Amino acid sequence: MNNNKVIQVKSLTKMFGDFTAVDAITFDIEKGEIFGFLGANGAGKTTAMKMLIGISKPTSGEAKVAGFDVYKQTEDIKKNIGYMSQKFALYDDLTVKENITFFGGIYGLSRKKIKEKSEALIEELGLEKVANQLVGALPLGWKQKLSFSVSLIHDPKIVFLDEPTGGVDPITRRQFWEMIYKAAHQGTTVFVTTHYMDEAEYCDRVSIMVNGKIEALDTPKKLKEQFKAANMNDVFLKLARG
Amino acid sequence: MGITISNISKSYKKVKALQHISFDVKPGELFGLIGPDGAGKTTLFRILTTLLIANEGLATVAGFDVVADYKSIRKNVGYMPGKFSLYQDLTVKENLTFFATIFGTTIEENYDLIKEIYVQIEPFKNRRAGKLSGGMKQKLALCCALIHKPEVLFLDEPTTGVDPVSRKEFWEMLKRLQQKGITILVSTPYMDEAALCDRIALIQDGKILEIDTPQAIVKHYSKPIYNVRAHNMYQLINSLKEYQYNHSVYPFGEYVHYTDKRTSFNPEELKMYLESENLTNIEIKITVATIEDTFMELAKS
Amino acid sequence: MKRFIGFIKKEFYHIFRDKRSLFILFGMPIAQILLFGFAITNEINNVDIAILDHSKDATTKEIINKIAASKYFSIKQMITREAGIASVFQKGQVKAVLNFEKDFSKNLIKDHKATVQIITDATDPNTANTITNYVNAILQQYQKELNKDITIAYQIVPETRMVYNPELKSVYMFVPGVMTIILMLVSAMMTSISITREKELGTMEILLVSPLKPFQVIIGKVLPYIFLSIINALVIVMLSIFIFNMPVQGSLFLLGLESVLFIISALALGILISTISSTQQTAMMISLMGLMLPVILLSGFIFPISSMPLPLQIISNIIPAKWFIIILKGIMLKGVGLQYIWKETLILLGMTVFFIALSVKKYKIRLE
Numbered sequence: 001m002n003n004n005k006v007i008q009v010k011s012l013t014k015m016f017g018d019f020t021a022v023d024a025i026t027f028d029i030e031k032g033e034i035f036g037f038l039g040a041n042g043a044g045k046t047t048a049m050k051m052l053i054g055i056s057k058p059t060s061g062e063a064k065v066a067g068f069d070v071y072k073q074t075e076d077i078k079k080n081i082g083y084m085s086q087k088f089a090l091y092d093d094l095t096v097k098e099n100i101t102f103f104g105g106i107y108g109l110s111r112k113k114i115k116e117k118s119e120a121l122i123e124e125l126g127l128e129k130v131a132n133q134l135v136g137a138l139p140l141g142w143k144q145k146l147s148f149s150v151s152l153i154h155d156p157k158i159v160f161l162d163e164p165t166g167g168v169d170p171i172t173r174r175q176f177w178e179m180i181y182k183a184a185h186q187g188t189t190v191f192v193t194t195h196y197m198d199e200a201e202y203c204d205r206v207s208i209m210v211n212g213k214i215e216a217l218d219t220p221k222k223l224k225e226q227f228k229a230a231n232m233n234d235v236f237l238k239l240a241r242g
Numbered sequence: 243m244g245i246t247i248s249n250i251s252k253s254y255k256k257v258k259a260l261q262h263i264s265f266d267v268k269p270g271e272l273f274g275l276i277g278p279d280g281a282g283k284t285t286l287f288r289i290l291t292t293l294l295i296a297n298e299g300l301a302t303v304a305g306f307d308v309v310a311d312y313k314s315i316r317k318n319v320g321y322m323p324g325k326f327s328l329y330q331d332l333t334v335k336e337n338l339t340f341f342a343t344i345f346g347t348t349i350e351e352n353y354d355l356i357k358e359i360y361v362q363i364e365p366f367k368n369r370r371a372g373k374l375s376g377g378m379k380q381k382l383a384l385c386c387a388l389i390h391k392p393e394v395l396f397l398d399e400p401t402t403g404v405d406p407v408s409r410k411e412f413w414e415m416l417k418r419l420q421q422k423g424i425t426i427l428v429s430t431p432y433m434d435e436a437a438l439c440d441r442i443a444l445i446q447d448g449k450i451l452e453i454d455t456p457q458a459i460v461k462h463y464s465k466p467i468y469n470v471r472a473h474n475m476y477q478l479i480n481s482l483k484e485y486q487y488n489h490s491v492y493p494f495g496e497y498v499h500y501t502d503k504r505t506s507f508n509p510e511e512l513k514m515y516l517e518s519e520n521l522t523n524i525e526i527k528i529t530v531a532t533i534e535d536t537f538m539e540l541a542k543s
Numbered sequence: 544m545k546r547f548i549g550f551i552k553k554e555f556y557h558i559f560r561d562k563r564s565l566f567i568l569f570g571m572p573i574a575q576i577l578l579f580g581f582a583i584t585n586e587i588n589n590v591d592i593a594i595l596d597h598s599k600d601a602t603t604k605e606i607i608n609k610i611a612a613s614k615y616f617s618i619k620q621m622i623t624r625e626a627g628i629a630s631v632f633q634k635g636q637v638k639a640v641l642n643f644e645k646d647f648s649k650n651l652i653k654d655h656k657a658t659v660q661i662i663t664d665a666t667d668p669n670t671a672n673t674i675t676n677y678v679n680a681i682l683q684q685y686q687k688e689l690n691k692d693i694t695i696a697y698q699i700v701p702e703t704r705m706v707y708n709p710e711l712k713s714v715y716m717f718v719p720g721v722m723t724i725i726l727m728l729v730s731a732m733m734t735s736i737s738i739t740r741e742k743e744l745g746t747m748e749i750l751l752v753s754p755l756k757p758f759q760v761i762i763g764k765v766l767p768y769i770f771l772s773i774i775n776a777l778v779i780v781m782l783s784i785f786i787f788n789m790p791v792q793g794s795l796f797l798l799g800l801e802s803v804l805f806i807i808s809a810l811a812l813g814i815l816i817s818t819i820s821s822t823q824q825t826a827m828m829i830s831l832m833g834l835m836l837p838v839i840l841l842s843g844f845i846f847p848i849s850s851m852p853l854p855l856q857i858i859s860n861i862i863p864a865k866w867f868i869i870i871l872k873g874i875m876l877k878g879v880g881l882q883y884i885w886k887e888t889l890i891l892l893g894m895t896v897f898f899i900a901l902s903v904k905k906y907k908i909r910l911e
Binding site for chain 2: 040041042139140141166167168171172174177178181182184195197198201219220221232233236237240241
């Protein structure tokens with residue numbers, strides 16, 4: 001096995017009754033890669049991701065995440081990944097520090113380590129002044145940046161981001177992507193599921209799912225050349241409309 | 243007629259949601275309100291649809307004052323709130339019938355207006371609205387907002403959470419509605435949708451940054467923008483930010499958008515600098531500004 | 544008018560499509576009545592008791608036979624020594640012990656008075672109380688027979704008299720209470736939830752930005768629940784009449800009118816709750832904590848108001864349920880007409896008008 005491949009997926013399939021939600025998808029993701037996992041609503045993105053993060057059992061096929069098997073070693077997978085979704089990020093009724101401490105705690109970090117991490121994190125994000133304020137009072141963009149940092153608190157090998165930047169202002173969004181680049185640069189693999197095509201442009205490679213199958217997988221640049229499209233949005237439109 | 247907004251302000255407790263907003267939407271115009279979440283778009287929509295009262299300022303919709311003549315406005319506008327706001331446990335047909343009835347009309351009476359959209363969801367007319375796909379829900383919501391033939395249509399982030407195919411179809415529908423003489427005010431956080439409007443207002447933190455046609459807005463961007471890329475994105479961004487002449491550095495998909503402080507900028511010079519920073523496969527070429535570049539430039543100042 | 548009918552039609556779609564709520568709506572009254580009727584009952588049956596008979600004469604034997612013959616008690620044990628009493632209780636073998644004094648018969652004849660001690664296991668005070676009452680009733684019965692042809696009465700126990708519910712049928716006492724709770728719950732909670740659901744879904748925004756008038760929305764929301772509540776009230780009355788053979792003494796028509804009045808006051812409360820809560824969850828919490836608890840605790844349904852501390856007695860007056868329960872008991876158990884309950888009815892009417900006025904005033908034509 002190639003040690004650089006942190007996610008290996010082979011013919012992974014999920015059926016709900018007669019309905020094939022994920023239809024034999026196959027791909028590998030390398031260490032430090034930013035991988036965009038695209039598809040329309042209902043294309044099977046979420047189901048596929050749930051199998052990879054160990055909360056849904058595949059019907060057939062193989063997959064290893066961070067070297068662990070998705071059938072048997074789901075607990076090990078959960079320890080080695082971070083997860084951030086747009087819907088649930090942080091507790092609004094806890095302060096910045098309390099949130100960091102809580103999430104550090106659930107990943108079993110020592111008290112000392114949590115303290116170190118939380119100071120470093122607050123400084124890096126420039127949140128010193130609001131460290132003891134409730135997260136609910138922070139602007140959306142700050143919350144999202146904080147939430148991303150918290151998902152990295154236990155130094156996971158892979159971080160899964162579910163539509164991370166929908167609705168934030170353009171400047172914050174770019175700061176967010178700079179953070180993602182940094183994490184990837186430091187060796188964390190970033191797995192982004194989204195149906196916002198402009199987010200796809202930032203990824204190293206993207207896959208596009210249509211009706212449970214991966215219909216295209218390459219760098220955004222090559223995909224644009226292949227489909228003779230000006231941007232990923234057009235690539236998607238051409239793929240989805242057949 | 244259309245919409246007039248003059249000096250509207252609105253605060254919630256501590257938060258200033260809107261600060262001295264003024265602009266007009268001409269009759270028959272497709273006007274876009276572009277800004278991120280929390281910019282105040284929804285608050286402005288609620289004031290115009292008579293759901294909220296502004297702290298100061300005046301506004302009229304279709305010639306009626308939003309406070310004094312709220313009843314007339316409620317008869318003459320169509321409103322599609324940001325969240326999917328139909329009855330999930332009612333079928334497509336029942337939803338449409340219900341909204342037709344409460345506006346004192348019938349589906350048949352205004353069928354012409356919704357026909358093009360309705361035929362797309364008609365095959366599912368006996369399906370519960372909650373079981374429709376995102377794109378279908380949005381089409382149904384639009385039908386319900388149009389069923390009483392409103393003069394002015396308010397669409398609050400209609401394309402949020404909708405896939406690109408449905409988004410494209412949706413904008414095509416709006417264009418056709420506009421041709422039928424309906425004034426449309428639409429809000430969106432997606433800068434790429436701005437180009438589809440006749441005129442747009444860029445809004446952030448409760449303030450209007452600029453109002454103009456999309457073409458004029460990008461033309462106002464004064465500096466030349468360069469697309470820069472190299473083998474390592476993270477290092478490239480850091481090096482560019484450290485470059486003493488940088489005016490702005492923003493990742494932009496597979497490139498970084500770079501602008502320089504100097505009026506006489508030579509890309510070769512930048513290339514040499516980046517090479518000295520150990521970056522390889524460097525590519526620098528001039529590009530055109532987008533709405534997003536303009537937005538960031540305006541928001542920065 | 545067409546708008547209004549369209550609105551009501553929509554409400555019924557919601558109600559009939561939400562299978563879970565529908566089940567609660569109609570399952571609950573039935574379950575509650577049956578539960579209160581059968582399980583949480585004050586009646587006793589075949590309670591095990593022990594007897595310590597110090598005299599062992601004809602009179603005590605006769606009394607013991609009478610007790611043994613009743614379906615309420617079964618004599619488990621005869622104890623011979625005082626010390627045995629503690630031990631049978633400790634072992635949990637019996638719920639009560641009857642302790643006849645020495646020379647019971649003799650005393651009765653000589654002093655016209657004899658004593659029997661009724662010792663009950665008061666860990667369950669309700670049952671203990673009931674057992675005492677039942678034994679008293681049997682003794683009293685016996686005494687009556689004894690005194691039939693004697694001029695100077697023999698006295699065994701102090702007299703207790705039960706009125707209106709001579710058989711001590713607890714289900715009769717519970718029916719008015721359960722009916723009140725259910726009507727309150729269905730009317731207040733369901734309306735407040737159905738209004739806040741529209742707020743949560745965002746459909747309220749669209750309804751506001753439509754030519755529908757506020758009162759049309761309110762009445763449209765409320766009418767279906769008036770209808771459902773009346774059905775519920777009917778189901779409860781039917782159940783009590785046909786399953787528990789409860790005699791409804793008074794006029795059913797009056798009962799119906801009073802119920803409608805109470806339903807309307809509960810609906811108005813529901814609307815009021817919906818104006819101050821923005822989510823279904825809050826509406827439910829407020830309905831449960833703010834309405835259900837006072838109805839259960841302070842209305843006289845379970846705990847008699849007369850035995851409450853004075854401040855609580857005063858507070859109980861502002862609870863509509865209290866008045867409704869008095870009215871219900873009056874009509875159902877005592878069979879009285881309006882002339883005896885006009886005061887309570889008037890109070891309830893006043894409260895209803897007040898709540899309606901308040902909820903109409905509080906109802907917002909805008910979002911805040």
